[in-house]
Structure formats: structure tokens, C-alpha cells
Amino acid sequence: MKIASYCNKIIRYSFYSLFFFVPLIFFGNTSELFEFNKMWLTFGLTIVIGAAWISKMIIERTISVKRTPLDIPIILFLISQIISTIFSFDSHVSFWGYYTRFNGGLLSLLSYIFLYYALISNLQVKHVMRILLISLISGIFTALWGFPSHFGYDPTCLVFRGSLDTNCWTDAFKPTVRVFSTLGQPAWFAAYLNVLLPLSITYFLINAKKKLNLFAVCCLLSAVLFYTCLIFTNTRAGNAAFIVSDIILWLILFSKKFYPPKTLLKHFLILHFAFTTCSFFFGAPIDSLNKFTLPQLQKKLVASAQVSSNSATKPAIQTNSITDSGDIRLLVWRGAIDAWKAYPVFGTGVETFAFAYYRFRPPEHNMTSEWDYLYNKAHNEYLNYLTTTGIFGLGSYIAIIGTFMFLCLKKIKMIKHNTNPEKEKLLALNYDFGLCTLIFALFASYISILITNFFGFSVVIISLYFFLIPAFFFIITKPVDVSRQETHPPINLFQWTLIITVTSIAIIMSYRLYIYWYADTAYALGNNYDKISSYQQAYPLLEKAVNLEPNEPVYKDELAINLATLAQAFYLQNDATTGAQLAEKAINLSNQVIENHPNNVVYWKNRLRILYSLGTSDRQNEAQYLKEALRVLVKSSELAPTDAKISYNLGVLLGQTGSLQEAVKVLEKTTLLKPGYVEAYSALGLFYHQLATDQTTTPPSTQLIIKNPQMQQKAINTYQYILDNFSPNDDQIKNTLKTWKEEK
Template sequence: MFMVEKISGWCGKIIEWSFYLLFFFVPLILTPLNYELFEYNKMMMVYGFALVIGASWIIKMIANGKPVIRRTPLDIPILLFLLSQIISTIFSIDRHVSIFGYYSRFNGGLLSVISYITLYYAFVTNFPQDKIKKLMFWVLSSGFLVSVYGILEHFGIDKNIWVQDVQNRVFSTLGQPNWLAAYISVLLPISLGLGIITFRSSEDRAVESQKSKVKSQNYNSKVKSSFFKEKIGLSGYWVVGSIYYLTLLYTKSRSGFIGFWVADVILIALTFIISYIKSKNVCTNDVTIVTGNVQGRSGILGKIVLANILFLVITFFIGSPFTEFNKYTFPELTRNKSVTAEVVKPPSGTALETGGTESGEIRRIVWKGAIDIIKHYPIFGTGVETFAFAYYKFRPLEHNAVSEWDFLYNKAHNEYLNYGATTGLVGLGSYLLFILFFIIWNLNKVKNQKLKFKNSNQKLKVEEDAHNSLFIIHSSLFSGWLTILITNFFGFSVVIIQLLFFLIPAIIIVLDSAIYPSNHLTIQTKRPVNSYQMAGIILTFFAFSFLIFTLCKFWYADTLFAKGYNLNRAGDAVTANPLLRNAVMLNNNEPVYHDELSVDYAQLAVLAYDQKNATLSAELAQSALEENNKTLSISSQNVTFWKSRTRIFYALSSIDNKYLKAAVDSLLIAEKLAPTDPKITYNLGLLYMKLNEKEKGLDFLLKSAQMKTNYKDPYFALGLFYMEEGKKEEGKKAFEHILKYISPDDVEVKKQLEEIGN
């Protein structure tokens, strides 16, 4: 017979340990098996733990016979935010992406938002307050492992694995330097806060010493033992903090660097305020105790100052992400004295990560496009996570002038503008409301703590010291959370950052229940569960099992897709086909799978035609069109899928010329979705030339050349066209433009000019 108390206890333990493992494994997990190595696996793990925690919570409530969801100060903004995401999804230009997230980013879809909110309420309702410090150990331990790997990465442990120059800018297990920096900048204030509370004031040790004198003759050894434990604990947190900070510098992330130092100043201010108020307002006739308070305050602040001096020393020897400051650092001061020339490996990756056109300029252009989206979709936006599709439509023409003109931007590289563009002012407003509520609530807690110390007395001192320690943890968590607001301004949330964004407030609220106890009670009885409760528990378990199975199925489908995708890129469409078909079978609602399979079928159709197998070729061509139609029926606003349709029809035109007109029609739709993309207009020009509609072809080639004056392809095509038409002067001008503004040493262009001269 199952007792309510036992079931409730089991579920409570499952929830508790699931949170430990969630915070520990999400930053660490990655696999080489998936299409996207980092974010996909982290998101799948969040879904998995959300299901485990959610199911355990439901079973616990069924067993207790009463639904228990703890009320929190953030209920209203969370509810409004969730409603805004749901409404934006309903009116989305791509509901599939709005529900599941953009394929390769994943975080940010409606399902992920629901998961984070579920975890938030599961935590505040079920997680025991006395286990918070243990949870922090798991959080910081994971960050420690991530940081150690990042440092080893800087020294070349995996330099031959990645295309990116990971020694120049490390990303460890997070996948991108700015994401790693955002994560580390959250953990740094937390490690400082926990380090602070391990160092008790001399006053506290004096009080313990007096008590020990009365109770034991061995008080000196006890106090010494406690003192050494505190020193070891403080040193441990300093070492961890130093490793975090070193990793932060190795990311060379300016946003993460700024975020940490702002949070550090806030943590110092909060700690100083509380320590100062406490020492100022404690009233006692014992002069030693008063002196102890002052020493305690100076001791705590002294440790913070020393920690910051340590960080500055590390910065001096390593350098900062800001070149303006680096001229005062050791590497720059000694650089000119070195007789050995330094060979610098050219960075790879996007300019927002490593260089190219100044990242600030690219952000300005992308932000301009995001603002245009907001102007056209002001209320509910284009739909949750649809920035990639919406941006193409409002992409500023000046984007063609930057080094990354042909990159796909599926985020606004500003979390706030991203919410504004995809969920409108309603979504952005609710998101900002959540932030504002939490900041105001925390500031009120500082005020309440001040009043608490003003009304303190010696009798309540022990209780107040405990509250003071909790408040320092509270302050360090809040300071760490504030770094997210800064790094999100220059980037966007990934899985671990979004998890911390929602769960740090939950942790603080649980801590707050100890500082300011609530009337929240946990229901437990020794009665057995009845048959109705058992039926509910069994149904919940089966529903949970089905969802976990579906999650595993989707994960496996992604591994098959990744293999098929890579084989297609390697030119092995035959081997790729069964893998892609199995991926589609396991996850039939994913348009990315249908799209890749449709392109694969088209390649096989051409191959069969070349092998004189007309029947098989026709069947494969039909399969290609069917898969592409399925793709567009799910996601019709994705310009990439219309480009794929063009590729399919163009490939099939080698079998039957009728497909060439269909290729043009598909690309014209793509042009409407991305009117400032010079590649689309260039390819339209070529296709019209193939259809012998030279006037239209010329118009599109000229349009492409005007869109991007340093784009070689349309100018070269124009040069060839003019030569064929006997217009040598116009052809010469087109070729000379390439040599003058694009590629001065282009051998092929020089050859064409020589032919014109002859």
C-alpha cells in the first residue's frame, strides 16, 4: 500500500535532485552527433528535466489531494509574458518555429518558455530553502568545469577540432565566446558572495569563543578549527572566482566583461550598505562587541577589495577585451621589446564574434532592421522566434556593404529588440515588466533589511547574522542576474542564460522565505492514497513516459538528419537518402528535414536520368516536389525554403526545361520575402537569361550590381552579356569595375579585358 507521505517524499527528492542535475549538466552537455552540437542538446536536456520535475510535482499534488502552486511577487508579469508569447504564436508568420524555436537556436520558442516557467514555479513551490547552498555548489561546480576546459582550450587542447580560432577566443562547452562570457559573468558575483559568507567577522568568532569557554575546555581548538575551515573555504572560492575571471578574459567578450564589473560594483555597494547599517545601529554596552562589528564590516569589505585587486592583477597580465585599456597591460608593455615576430592566426567566425566589419556597425544595421519590423508589426510582432524570416523583409540595404552581408541573422543581437520585433510591444512590455518588478522587489528587500537592522537588539543577534548571510547570497544572486540584462543588450539569451534568467529569481524568492518567512506549508499525511489518486498517478506516469519517448525520438531524428545533411554536402546523396527519410519518419512535422530530403530527391532524380533510368528519375522528381510542398505548407515564410525550391526546379530543368520557369517563379517569391538580397536578384538575372528573356535578365543583373557595388558576380555576368551583345565598352566598364573596386588581381577578369583589347 502506497502512503501519501512516502510518495510525496519520493517526489520531493526527485524534484530536488533533478534541479541539481539540471544546473550541473546543462552547461556541460554537447555531442558531436547532432546537427547543432551545443544548444540543441542543452534544450533537450531542459525539456527532459522539465518533464521529470513537472510529472513529479503533479504526482505529489495528486497524492496530497490538493494542488499547491506557490504565489510569488512575479506572478502578474510572468502571466502577462506567457500570454503575450501565446498570442504572438497564434498570429505568427510561422507557427511551427514560434512553438518549437528556430532550428539550430531552439531556445526561445513557446515550448521553451513554458518549460522555464514550469521550472520556476516547481522550484519556488517544492525546493527546500536549506538546500540552496548545496544547489549553489552544483551550479558553481559545473561552471568550474566549463571554465577549466575553456582555459585548456586557450592553450590548444582542442585547436584541431574546431574551424574557429578557439585559442584566440574560447567558448568551452557553450559554443560561442559571448555565450560563455555571459554565463561566467553570472557566476562570478555568486562565487564572491559565497566566499564572503565563509569569512565570519572577528566578532562572531569572539562570541563563539565565549560560549565555548563555558561549555567546553577544548574551545580553543574548536575555534581554531572553525577559523581554518573558513580560511580554506574563502581560498577555495577565491580560486574558483579567479578561474572564472581568467576564462572571462579569454573569451575577449566586451559585453561579458562590462556585465561582470557592473555586477561587481553593485554587489560591493549592497554588501557595504548592509554591513554599514548593521555596525551603525547595533546598540550595546559591550564595547568589545561594537568594535567587533566594525572589524567585521572592514573585514568583509577588505576581502572583497582583495578579490577585486586579484582580478585587476589578472587583467594586467592577461589583457582585457578593450584595446584602449590594453596598452597599460603587461603583454602590450613588453610587446615592443620582443625580437620575435608574432604570427597571428586570422580569426574565423562571424564579425560579431571575432572581427570583420566592426561588430558595433553590424549591430547598428541589424538593430535598424529590427526597429523597422517593430514599426510594421507593433502589437504582437511577427511571431515568437521568427526574426530570421522577418529581418530578410526589412533588411537595410546598407547591410550589403558589410563583411557579413550574406550571413543569416536569426536573432537581432539585442534581446529587447528581438522581443519587440517578434512579439511586438506587448511581448517586449511584459518582458520589461518582469525585469522591472524583480528589480523593484529586490530594492524593497534592501530597504526592509535596513529597517530590520535599525530595530535590532543583541538578543536577536544570532538570528540576524544568519539573515545577513542569506542576504549576502541574495545580493550576489541578484548582482549575477543583472549581468544578464547587460549581456542581452549586446546579444541574446541561449539555453543556460534563459534558465538562469528565470530560476535565479526563483532561488532568491525561496531564500527570501527564510529571511521573511511566509505562511507556505507543505502538505503531508500518513494516510494511503485512494484508487482515484492512484489512477491519476498512473495516468501522469504514462503521459510522462510518452513525452519522454517523443523527446528521445526527436533527438535521434536529429542525429539521423545531421548524418544525412553532412553526406549531402559531401556529394553522397545516395547514402544520405535513407537517413533523411528515417529522420522525417521520426519527426514528420519538422520542415528542415523535409527541405533537405526534397533537395536530396532532386539530386537523385538527376542522377537516375543520367543513368538512363527515366521511370525512376520521374518518381524521384515527384518525391522531391512532394517533400518541398510539405516543407512550404509548414513554413511558407522561410526564404531559405524558397531558395531550396528554386534549386530543385533548376536541377530538374536538366531533365525537362519546363522546370526552369518554375524555378524563376519560386525565386520571385523569395525576392518578395528578401527584397534587398543581391544574390536573389543576381540569380534571377541568370535564370531570365537562360529563358532568353534578356531584357528582364539585364534589369535584375543591374539591380544586383546596384545593391552591392563590391559584388563580383553580377558585374562579371554583365561583362559577359555586353560582350555577347557586341557592346564592348559597357563590358569593359563592368570588368574594370571589378579590378578597381573588388578584386585588383583577378586573373579571369584580366583575361576578359585582354580579349576585348584584341
Template sequence: MKNLTFNKIIFYLYSVLFLFTPFIMTSNTSELFEFNKMIFIYLMTSLILFFWLLKMVFTKKIIIKKTPFDIPIFLFLASQIISTVFSIDRHTSIFGYYGRFNGGLLSIITYIILFYGFISNFFESKSLENILKVSIFSSVITIFWGLPGKLGYDLSCLLFMGQLNNSCWTAQFKPHERMFSTLGQPNWLGAFLAINFFIGLYFYFKNFKNKRYLIFNTLYLLLNFSSILFTRSRSSLGATLFCLLLFFLLYPLFYRLFFSSQSNMVDFSAKNILAKIKPLIIIFFIVFLPILVFKTGVEKIDRYLAAKFYLNYLVKPNKSNIVNQIDKNEKNQNKAIKITASIDIRKIVWQGALELGNRYPFFGTGVETFAYAYYFVRPKEHNLTSEWDYLYNKAHNEYLNYLATTGYIGLISYLLMVLAVAYFFISKINFGYQKNQKNKDLKNKSFSDDRLVYLQNYLLITCLFLAYLTILITNFFGFSTSTINLFFYLIPAFFISIYYQAKDQEQPEFLSNLNIKQQFFLVILLIPFGYFLFAIFSYWYADVLYAKADYLGKAGEYQQAVNYLNQALKLKYEHVYEDKLSYLLANLAFAAAYQKQNKIAQQLIITSKFYNKKSLSASPKNVLYWKTKAKNYYLFYQINLDRNQLEEGINALKQAKILSPTDPKIPYTLAIFYSILNKEEKDKIKSQKLKDEAKKLIDEALFLKPDFQDAISLKKELEN
């Protein structure tokens, strides 16, 4: 490891982080994409932190750089910690919602460590440019991985199933219609590509006079923008076009700031003007041609891009064609009735998020608890959408998500971070302009070099800020992911590295001579580092076991599923595992009773109740766990034929109803339970009361969702 300094090691780790995070995935885990990316980020952050601390041991210095963002960052972190303390589910607030993982307190601390790790260990702008090149290279691989799926030959299916087609994906995933590659969802891929578009734009302008680089950068931007269109992500497309328009508006400042003393500024010849706007003309065609060829996926825009639209003005339209077109439109409208537009669903979810923020105004319901808390205020209108029975684990608006889960204090502190970054960008542009005005009459070489450095820095920080702005826009219509949060927290670190570059310092070589005290601290560091690595691996492998248990449980292999879940719980505590385990044990008890193994069945019932109680103790406001309890007791009733079990199930559903008053499935299930009791009740008066209660609950379910077919059928059955 000769001449291998700590800065180089940390630089390589950041490069690996940006290179591999976008396409880390595996089919062995319960969630293919985000979980594995988050685990990888935890792993790389642990390594970066280890070598950063080790560097402090070698240099005998505390190496943490101060930044203009310190106060906003720590105010935000404090708000997240307090929100976690008062959370309705602390475990979820710490580790994140199980299935998304990104966004919990642990992940936020991780990103903040990455922020300070970057600014505290980099001194050269070349290091930053190399990392940006790595990000572009990673985006190219991600694009080429996703493109075959657009043609029906998805590489992920080849990797997971050994089949070069799109058949491994469910109906919700259609890579031939909307490309998502290794990011997991089209909007996530689109957001990632939008960021890299502006990183590519920096290299495009920086190397514009170099023909070889110009061709490469032009092709990259063309490929990138075309791929954004392939995702059919409106938020990503809108963010890219909006930020590109801002860049066009800022473009004249390049000449005003850095070439105001040049004679060609007053040269208005066609040749000089063309030379100035040539880069913009190429960018225009990079954007316009893909839109013309591949369209945007927005019907209101695409109809103006079709030749048929303009031919209608030249050729007299055929009456029969008009009738056919009307019929076609009516069919499309009927189809649209069944599938609610995503923006309409988002508006309903946003309404619920606002209500949550107003109910819990200070610190919200707890970091990353939206999946459970949304049920508290879920608007009745949600039941009339095509996604009425979907679980929404995010508000599909990052800002409203913070409002709902961390309150106004959490949201304001988050916005303060964003405003601090925006203020930094604006102040640095203004500083560059003022400095140039003071020196505009100087024409010596040193000024020319200085001007070039400021031009490149201005260009870089502008492109990075626009990349950052795309995150803010796409987050408004969605939510951040692990890959996007890397850029959200590290782009401000990039700003610092551009404008606060320290002088190069002599770096100690890795594992150079250590004294006894340093050796002692090295051992002290190795112990927690080893624990972190073990904990990260245990977390990942526990989920692998959980995924196996979930698959086997759905296949009816309850015994094997229970064994895997028990192993998972030994590696990593998750009340999600306990909830799943309680339900599997209930099913296993039912199977044992069916096979006349009554003693075993009773033992399994006791164990099932134990784990259900534990999961409810850990997350008492989780309506899903109360539903699990009701399902379990229904199975216990089928085993023992003890009506007390049904009554326990009814009590669980009543609690679920308190937590989720607009869920039509709860009164519907209660109606089923009461109808069973009605059939068993021999006393006619009591039987009639039970039947009336069932009817009342069915009416309630239909009030919440008038087109609830199962409830309609049950109502007819009860009326007979």
C-alpha cells in the first residue's frame, strides 16, 4: 500500500458509492431495489467513517470542517431526533418504513456523515470532477441495462430468472412501457437521470472546443434525455425542461461575468453571435429531436407533435374517420374511469398529509410513520379510486411527507436546509460578478487564468445547483430514494469543495509507523467497526430469510416459513417479522388441528398470540397489526369453534376502526364476524340483534365505498 494516503482511500470509497449504488439490486431480498441500495450505503459509510477516524488517529487531529450549512443541518437533525422520540412507532422512525428503508433517522445520520466526510477529506477540485464522471458512467450503465426491457428483453429478468424477456415482472411493472432499469420505478430512474443530465451539461460546456469530448458529451446528453422520455416520468421531464430553461436564461451571464472586458462583447456580427449561441442550438436539438421522435407520453402535448394533427388542416377530414375517432376516445375514457389518474390520487393523499400535519403540528406522527398514520385521516374519496386498497407508505410529496411525519418544525428545518443551499448559490454568483467588475480593466495573464477558474467554478456550481433543483421538483411530485438522497446531501458538499478548497496538506501513508497510543486507538476503532459490519450483514441476511418465509407462507409451506422467520428474528429485531410470524403460526395451528394434532395446535395458538401481542406492543397504532389479530382469531375460532375467539377478533377490528375510520374493509369484515355469530346464536332476539348489527356495518361499508362489490353481495345475502 505504498503512497496510499487516507484521502485517496476515502476518495475511492466515495467513487465506489456513486458508481454502484444506482444498480445494486438482488431478487433474494423482500424488496429488490431500495433495501439493497440502503444496505450498500450503510456499508460504504461505515468504511468511510472508519478511515476518516483512522486518519484522525494518524494525524492526531480532529478533522471536521465547518460549513455555512452547519446550523440548518443540525436544526434538521435535531427535529428528526425529537420526532423519533415522540413517534407512534420509534423502531420504524429509526430504521425507516420496512419496504422503503430510506428516510429513517439512521439513514439521515448516514447521509450527514457522508456530507461531512466529503468536505473534511477533499482538497482538489479534480477529485470532485472525477466523482461526477463516475456518476455519469454509472448512469450510462443504468441506461443500457434498462434499454433492452423497452424492447421486451429485460436484463433483470435474465439475471433473476434466466429468461431474456419481461415476464418476471408483475402487471405493475411494465418496462416496455416505462423504463425503470435498476432503480425500481420509472419516476426514480427519471429523477436520477435528470440529475446526471446537468452534470453532463457541465462537461459539455467545459469541453465544448474539444471535438472528441464534444461528440461524447453530446451523445451522452442525447441518450440521457431520450431515456428520461422512456421513463414517461412527467415530474422528471418537467424538472429537466424547467431547469434547462433556467440555464438558458443564465447563459448570457457567462459572457457578462467573465468576458465583459473583451472586445468581442460589442461585436454583433452574425459569426460572433452564432459562435456564442452554437452550444445552445445543439442543446435545443438534443432535447427537441427525442421529443419529436419518442414523444413525451403526455397526450395534450404529443398530439401537437403528430403529423396527423397538421394534416387535418390541409385535408378535409372523412366523416367516418371522425366517428371512429370519437368511438376510440369514448373507449379510452371508459378505460380511464377504471384507472384513476395518478395526479388525482396524489391530491387525495396530499389532503390527508395536510390533515396529519395539522393534527400533529409540532413534530408530526414520527419519522417515516406515514404508512400507519395516513389511515388516521385517510379521506373517504380515496375509496373511489382504482388504488383504494393500496397502502401508501409515503405522501408522494417529500415536503408534505415531512409535514405529516415530523410536523411544521421538521418541515421548516428541512426547508431551511434547502434555502441555505439556494442562498449559497446566489451569493457565489454575485461574488463572482463583483470580483470581475473590480478587475475588468486588467488584461494580464494572471487575470486571464483567474477568470478561467471562476468561469469553470461558476459553470460547475450552476449545473450542480440545477441538478439539485431537479431533486426539489421531482420530490414535490414524489419522494426521495436512497440514490437521490445521496445527491441531495452531497451536492451541497460539492459546493463547499469548490469554494472552500484548503491548501494541500501532507497526508500520512496508510498503515505507516504507529506509536503505542495510536495502535491502542486503532484497536478501539476496529471493535465498533467490526460490529457495524456484522450488524449490516445481519440486517441484510435477516431480510433474505424474511423474503424466503414470505414466499413459503404464500405457498402454504407454513412450517418452513416459521423456521426462517425465527432465524431472521435472531439476527435482527423487526416487529414486521413478529407480525408475519404470528399469522403464519395461526395458519400452522389451523393445519395442525385439521390433522387432529390438537395439542400442537394449542401450543401454536399460544405462540401466535405471544408474537401478535409483541408486535402490537411495539407499534400499537399500526392498523395492519390489529387486522392481523382479527385474522388470527378467526383462524382460532375455526380450530376451537369458540365464539369468544370471534369476539376477540371483533374487538381487534373495533380498535382498527378507531385507527382507520374510512377503511370500508373493516366494517365489511366486522359484518362477516357478526353474521357468523348470528348463525350460531340460538336465541332469536339475540340472533336478530347480531343480524341487524351486521346490516348496519354493511351499510357503513357501502357508505364509505358505494361500489364495494363484496359488501353488495354480503348485503344481499343478509337480506334474504
């Protein structure tokens, strides 16, 4: 049947497009350049594949979904995610995924599982071989895009700014330090490269059996390119994943003896000599070996020259305020485990780690350089599932991994080199050898994913490989006989009606995806205008985003902040009528957001910003805004009890509203949460002094009588502590301290 054949082609080419374009695609006009667009492309192609597959089944008058050994673990995993979404802290986030990330939400997991069954039910070995080859080609383009950025020439900046440099990135994202290419972050790029490296090595080995094979040389060069870019990512997890997966791949290859040992050893040496050469020039994957690399040797020479030329100069003391990422990760993991203990079975809800971690964040996190960062992932995929979906979610996730690993090892153990002359003829055609070595490569690639996921989390392309590598494996190990062509009766009117209905639904779903994407572009531009204080230009864009996608709270929240700022401007211009109208809209939008998403502390923080903007400009309702701000801070402190900034703001507001005793208690707690919080000590000293003079208003008057010498001494000690430990040259603190010491 011709239409069924077209459906097959649509399915195949959609999968080809998926693995070619997802690593490459990014846009500069969305709120998140990389992951958001990759996820939306995946959603779109999933819809296309789904429509074609369902239409094919309608034509064939049968439900053709192949059974696999992973069916039970996958079903259990899906059930765990659905239950977790139902009982989630925030069901909207659990369904769609955390905004800008989206990967990991229930919708994305449904897409990956659907793609798994679509691939295994519709593709054959030759199609899998093409997908793997397309993956390598896409990987080459991705690596070539990122390669020059290490040397200061980023093609992304050329596209965005028209200049081939790295000036389009902030200092935190300089690709000259850590390359990320079109993936968005170095760790994600490293994880992607680690999936491709075993495949490129395997394709080199398969084709190196032929003399002077240009394709083999290309595969060798691609492996070297991937390895070099892996070095440029400068990620410990990526390096560890490469070392482990490379060792596993070669141990299997040498043990199976498909190659004559000398030939295999020769190819091993060629590859690893190339890798070693790259390591010498650009850096080694093992830190202890870095001292032997050219960059480190050059640094030593420069350092020794500087020491000799400045031997008479006393070196300045260097301090490093950046906390090691490993130390921060351990704190995040501890908070993740504490959150799981509170919600052990189904977790806090799919993709709600940001909310869960705020509630259980270790106080020690306030001592790090990232003390005020938002963590929406556990930086460990397994702990992320444990926290957000409980033991049920993690258990079923590990069941998928464990079952697949067991089947892989079982199959690898069964594969043996047959020395039968007739079998050697088949080996000469590279068919058996190629498929077997591809199985080994897929196993090694999967191992690399498990390692990088332990120290990070999956992104779209890694999730695709995580769910679809098992499908590749099952297709390769159990090829389907397609020699017999089935015939089907002509399509009747009822079938045409179903096909048209399916196609219409697919078009509607695709259109909804586009509208969401388009709304994000409006939100992104409006948000950028807000950041540069162009609030009037931002307003119509943010309103457009809300109108296009009224169910997205992120848009409403940003619009509420924008309206409050505009209201403040009108109040300051003595246009109270317009200011009041905008203020009412801002409050109403904020009310909607926090009523529907009460567990998201970010929205409560933003509500505080709104109330502050309105309270400082609308003097008539200032008391009302302060009262509501106090309620917001109390609620925020419940959602994030160890957040030092929330605790500080609560203490200050309590003091401003006259509750000095409570303010002092909160600020004392704040200084315990973050001992280096200068602003908290400053406010605490001020409130100690007000208690010493029995004042309930601020600022203090000039004529003071000390009624509580103990509190006065605490105030003096606190400001002296600031001078001794944090700000020895702060004139304001010095003058205030001098005044306090003279008071009686």
C-alpha cells in the first residue's frame, strides 16, 4: 500500500532528523537558547512520528507495537512518573518540566517512551545503522562548531553579533575556558561526545579492515576531533566517563578476538597515540598527568620567569572565593536525600527539585560562593529521581538500566568469534563483525551515560540516547525478516476518516507547540527589556506572551513585576490614577500565580519585589503593602527555612514595622546561617542599638538615652566585629561605632 509506504518513510526520516538536528539546533530569540529549542523539536518530531505510525496502523488494521524485555520496567517507570505528577508540589511544572529546561517533565518522558516503541516497531537494522552514522555526522558538525571557540573564535557569536569572537558570552560562559558548542553547557557537550566516541572508534575498526579506506580515515579523524573537544570541555565527569567506557570497549574487543591480535593492537595504538598527542598539546583527562602537558609546562616556564624577575617583591596574598564544584555538589546531594526522607515513596513531584531543595537545603550551602543560586536539578540524575519521584520512581528507573545492562552482558558473553571458514566469508563482508562491534560500542556509550548522569543530569540529546540505545540494541540483536510484503485491502471511508482525524489532531498539537514557542520569544524579549529597565517596551511583549499562553505562570509573574514597576513610575510622576490601575493588575496577576503555585518560593520572592515597588511609591497604601510583604516573607521562610537572604529580609522588615525583639531573633539566626553576611550584622547592630535606647521607630533620633546597656554593648560589639572581620575601612560603620561609644 502506497500510503503505508509513505508513513514508513515519514517515520524513518523523522528519526534521522531527530538525531541530526537535535544536537545542532538553537535559537537566539528564545528565553533559553539551547535546551528549550531541542525539546520543542523533539516534541514536534514525536507528533509527526506518532501521526504517521497511527495512520500506518489504521491502514494495516492492526495495533503493531512490538514487545520488548524492558516493557515491565518501562511501564512501572511511567506509572511512577504519573503518580508523582498527580501528587506533585506543582503539577504544572511536573507535566511540562521546569521552565527553560522542560526535559525531564512528564511530557518529555512520554515522548521518549513513545519514541522507543515507535523506533523498535517500525525500523530495521539498516535504519539503525543509518541513524548511528547520522549521529556521527551531526556530532562532527557539533564538534567543528565548538572547536574554534576554544581559541576565541565562536561561530555562535558570529551568528548572533556578526563578529567571530567570544564577546557574546559572559565571563561565566567563556568557551575559551570550557567549550560547550551547540549543547549549552560543557558537561552536556562532554556527555554527548562520550556517547559518540565508542561509535566513531567502532566505525573506524569496521572499515579499517579494508585497505586504504577513506571512510576509515574519516572515522579516525572524527574520534580524534571528539576527544579533543572533550578535553576542551574540561569536565571531570566527562573525562571519567571516557576512561571507563574506553577501557570497557577495548577489553571486550580484545577478549572476543574478532580481529587478529596484532591488527587490533595496531589500531588500538594508532587511536591512543592520537589521543595522547592531543592530550599533550591541549590537556590530559587525568589531573595527575596534566603536569606533563604542553600548557602546564608553558605555565611553569612563565611562572619561573616571573618569580626571578620579581624576586625582590613581596607577593600579594591570593584568595580564592570560588567554592569547588565538588563540595557544592555534595551539599546538594545531602539536601536531595533529606528531601527524599520527607517524601519517600512518590517524592515531591516530577521536576520539582528546585522547590524540594529550598526546603531541605543544608545551612552550609550559605557558606559557598553559590549561596544564592537556584538549583533546579540535583546534579545527579539518580538522586534527582529519588527526590522528585521517590523510591518508586528511582527503583523503576534503575530497573530499566539493570535489565538492559543484564541483557547486554548476556548477549556480549554469547558472542564468540567463529573460525569456521564459511563464517570467515561473512566476516570478510564486515556484516557480522560490524553488528557485533556496534553492540559493544552501544554498551560502552550507555555506560558513559550512566557515569555522566551520576555527576550531572540528562539533557534532551542524552535522554534520547538513554531511551533509544536499548531500542537500537534489540533491533540489532533480533533483526526482523522483511522479505515478505504484506498486502492490505483498499482503504475504506472509515479508515480515511480516522487518518484525517489523526492528521488534524497532529496539526493542532504542532500549532499549540508553535504558539508556546512563539509566546516564549515574546517573553524572552520582554524579560530582556525589563533587565535593562526599558519597562514600557517590555510591557506589550509580556502581555502578548500571557495572552498567547495564559496557563504559563512564568509569563504572568514577569508581567506582574513589570506592571508594579510601571505603577511605581506613575506614582512618582503624581499620576495616582494610572498607578493604581497598574498596581491592581500587578497584584491580581501575582495572586493568580501564588494561588495556583503556592510551593514555588521564586514566585513568593517576586511577589515581595512587587510589594516593595508599590509600597515605596504608593504612600497611601504603604502600611497595607508592608503587612502583606511581612506575610510573604513568613511564607517564604517556611518554604526556604535555610535561605539566608529571605531570613535577612524578614528580620529587616520586622524591625521596620517595630517588632524589634522578633527582628533581632531572626537576624541572629541569619548570622548563624551565613556567618559572613555583612548586611545582616549591620542590621542586627542597628536593632540592638534601638532596643538599647527603647526606640520603636527608625531612623533613631539624635537625642538618645541608653536604657539597656547590655543591648548597647551588643550593638557596639556587632559593629566592631564588622570592622575586624569584613570591612575595616568602612567609614560609615566607624563613625556610627564612635557615636555609640560616646553615648551614655
